[in-house]
Amino acid sequence: MHRRLTLVIHSLNGGGAERTLAAMANHWAQAGDEVTLMTLASSEDDVYELSASVNRVCLAGMQESSNLLLAVINNFRRLYRLRRAIRDANGDAVISFTDKMNVLTLLACAGLRQRVVISERVDPRRHPIGRSWSFLRRWTYPWCDTLVVQTEGVRNYFRRFVPESKVRVIANAAPEPANAPAEHLPRKPWIVASGRLEKQKGFDLLIKGFGKVVGKHRDWKLKILGDGSQRESLADLIHALGLAQSIELCGWVESPDTWLRQAELFVLSSRYEGFPNALLEAMAAGVPAISFDCESGPSEIIRHEIDGLLVPTDDVQQLAQAMDRMILNPQERAACGQRALEVTERFSRERFFQCWEAILSAKANKSADERET
Secondary structure (H helix, E strand, O other): OOOEEEEEEOOOOOOHHHHHHHHHHHHHHHOOOEEEEEEOOOHHHOOOOOOOOOEEEEOOOOOOOOOHHHHHHHHHHHHHHHHHHHHHHOOOEEEEEOHHHHHHHHHHOOOOOOOEEEEOOOOOOOOOOOHHHHHHHHHHHHHOOEEEEOOHHHHHHHOOOOOHHHEEEOOOOOOOOOOHHHHHOOOOOEEEEEOOOOHHHOHHHHHHHHHHHHHHOOOOEEEEEEOOOOHHHHHHHHHHOOOOOOEEEEEOOOOHHHHHOOOOEEEEOOOOOOOOHHHHHHHHOOOOEEEEOOOOOHHHHOOEOOOEEEEOOOOHHHHHHHHHHHHHOHHHHHHHHHHHOOHHHHOOHHHHHHHHHHHHHHHHHHHHHHHHO
């Protein structure tokens, strides 16, 4: 059935949430739906490619606010532009990603009789958004038709102020299995990590942990893929620890899969997560993984001692020990890497979209019933 879908997010400038929503837009557009994807940021900053059939709308509302008054004014401007754009798109459903964008979308849709599905993409128990935004989230989230979260722990958090019947859990999908030529890239003594260079991702902890083991394994290198506000401070830390010859900040890379297929090991050092795409992507490339066992995500992906290792969150010493163990045991790495490939079946793209279709079709049926009565 042909549908009109309106997808909303702050930007497409990197990040797991942005990648997922871009993939959803492309999937539905290729299936014949009329898809509009709108962002507050300009499309000049997009790093994820959209199908030509996706209608891309930029609202140019990402300017910084230097004081409280200007912040209020800018947010009213964003709301006005967003409301007008959503009304003009006239979608059968509006789907919004990320916390602040969800609040703005719910406010913008007030009174429009639009069906709104919102999705949290990180753990709200650990990710601060400020007192005002937290208040607005508690106030507006009950207005949604459906709230999609990624783990049961996050679901339990929101059940305190969002009706239980509205909250659904949908885990991220792993990438599709790679084609044959890519599988033959030779492995190198690399540990790869990827993500935004922000405090949440814990790359400072990873650098310190790697520094504890690299002296015994001089041929091993740490490659960190991604960019962000902490790039300079991480570079300073690398130099301060004398690790400039062993650690490379590779910046944003368009195809991390190429790096992963040459890696012997992947490490996720996040202080907290939602449901990490980077971890799914690494395991789908057959790379054994080590991760901090942060409150949401990794323990639902890694099967400890089967396809990777989980270590206590923020524990640099145990992270170092886990890396040392994997480096010293190539047979264990190979066995874990082989089992890691099963992530593409456990978190399949097909299952992901079946879950989303169940939400959209249920709402569509409800809407049709309401019109008939």
